Amino acid sequence: MKYMLIMRSTDEAKKEYQSRPFEEILEAMGAYNESLIKAGVLLAGDGLADDMTDNFVVDFSTDTPVVTDGPYGETHELFNGFWIIQVGSKEEAAEWASRVPLGPGSKIEVRRVTxxxxxxxxxxxxxxxxxxxxxxxxxxxxx
Structure with missing residues (x-):
């Protein structure tokens, strides 16, 4: 089964992230990614840029879709990145999601890929x- 692990963070998580040396964050994420690769479960994954100049939202709530700056009107929770993994069960997906090296204010949303x-x-x-x-x-x- 394929699962998408969606990294989400709040303002609290962003403050905690900014208080740590960036090299430490890179090393922790690199080690996590390497463990996914070595286990043979990683299919895809990437982080998303914080730079708002290239981000936008297409809103389909009117007859003609409207493009606005994004990602959201509110920044109480941002989608920061993702992994797509191939595992044998929901429980295995939960185990991998629990290992992501994130701190307070961060969440991993796990969705099965159809x-x-x-x-x-x-x-x-x-x-x-x-x-x-x-x-x-x-x-x-x-x-």
């Missing part, structure tokens, strides 16, 4: 056949 098997009832539809073809072109397994 797979083709989640849409088995629709496998014969044109849209799902096209999706399967695209995944096959990219060499993805169609679990």
């Amino acid at each position: 797979e083709m098997s989640d849409f088995a009832d629709y496998a014969d539809t044109p849209a799902m056949k096209q999706e399967a073809a695209w995944r096959a072109e990219r060499g993805e397994q169609l679990a």
